[in-house]
Amino acid sequence: MVRFQVNLDQFEGPLDLMLHLIKEKKLDLFNLEVDVLIDQYIEYIHALEDTQLEIASEYLVELATLIEYKSKKCLPVLDPILDIANYEKDTKDELVRRLIEYQKFKDISMRLQTRYDERQLQMDKPADLGYLNEIDDKYHYYESDVYELIKAMEKCIARFHLSHPSQVQFTKSEISLEERMLQILLMINKDKLTYDFEEFIADAQTINLFIVSFLAILELIRKGILGIDTVSDERITFKLGEQYGKSK
């Protein structure tokens, strides 16, 4: 298998990454084999996890959506009301629509770039102020007041801070997938046989943590440490998987 050259810096976000994968795998955007794309995307994100890089939450949100799509597709159609086929079609159409929309703006921003670069090379000459003010002594060509000056200074300072973000302390704490899996493992009390989904996400205050929790559960299922017990409209419960215990 060809290993990915794993680097997220070159992408503007998950949609950009997907467009890159589509191009690389020579998929047809207008007749998209969504499953192939999803597999590629998941593989890419997993490869990233191996290299221990922080993954921006946006990539994980898309990952969760794709996994949900894929898992729904795998489920046997027990309940005809769920109408899996339609769900699949809608999700696929929506994804393709978003990719095409994003591609349009990517294309147009390249054209804007050309205009911008050219304009940057072209220089303006100031208004001939001496001449203009001379025409009428009473007349002042430019008018301004001290508030304009302060506003300009404040903008300068704001921009200075924006371009020197190292001076700013971020208090954003993110938890990795591995850490969350460990936390969930610790939640599993051996005396209990089944666990509610709610129990695993009880402390998930942010959408980010919620998604990481969800991914951690999926990963634990994949490793056979957790197993799905029951899925009903109201609740999902898990049981300990065959590999539980061996994981220690």
Add this chain to the structure above:
Amino acid sequence: MENPNKSILEGIIFIFGEDGVTLEQLSLAIDYPIDLTKILCDELIEHYHHDDRGMELVVFNDKYKFITKPFIRSYVERILTLSKTRQLSQSALETLAIIAYKQPITRVEIEEIRGVGCELMLKKLQAMELITESGRAESVGKPILYSITESFLDLFKLMSLDELPNLPTYEDRTEESQLFE
């Protein structure tokens, strides 16, 4: 002998420099109908378009002004230490493009198209005066609406927003192959 109004227009546009001057102002100054004034301006644009000229006459944000042609800069740099030009990142350009085509637009709507958060980027673009808050949407929470500014038109060499290149449609199947060549 040419129409003498043409040299007057040239002189006026030169005086106002980077501030530029509108077609209406020019027509007023020479007391000449707008449509005919425009024809004279077009002829001037044509004159400066020629390779022999070091400036060109442009209309950005509906204002006529002279600016140097791109090739002049490297020569000026030999006698004046011009600092390097400001680059716009790919994400800044994408965000600007979305706002220009969809304005007025909320942050959430921009993020839906880009698939990533852009709070910080919007602040940067505001600080650069390329976008501005232009009101509040009627939807829940009354989110801020963003629009592009006049400086945007100048920086991207646009007479007006109508001059923005059309968004590709991709509906035409023949174009498809060009999508990812």
Add this chain to the structure above:
Amino acid sequence: MENPNKSILEGIIFIFGEDGVTLEQLSLAIDYPIDLTKILCDELIEHYHHDDRGMELVVFNDKYKFITKPFIRSYVERILTLSKTRQLSQSALETLAIIAYKQPITRVEIEEIRGVGCELMLKKLQAMELITESGRAESVGKPILYSITESFLDLFKLMSLDELPNLPTYEDRTEESQLFE
């Protein structure tokens, strides 16, 4: 086809504006002998001397510069009397603000705050007599120091610089954190 150096000379002289530029500088910029550069400049003077042109190329104090021809004046007056006054560009305002608050200040210090080059802007503001060179700093290379002028005070309707309101301090961390909420 004309000598391409002519269009380059035209563009350079244009961008130096009211300041003007010497023959030596022009010759250096196009890497061309002084005497031949002078011939090209003379041809340009001839070209602009023509009635069709609204500007003329003149040499004052050994400096080449474009000025508008005298007959343009009355037409510009019509625009001025009918149009409202203009705002300084945002970059001019920012540069002026930094100089007013931090003067005397060097170009490099201004550029550090603004994040973009401002050599040309300083020339413009000097030509507009809003700033002036007020000495040299003691640091390496003895860079020029800039300060604001009387005209600056007039423009912003200030009696003296003491009237400038205090700025929010850089140290105010709460403001910073709002920037990145």
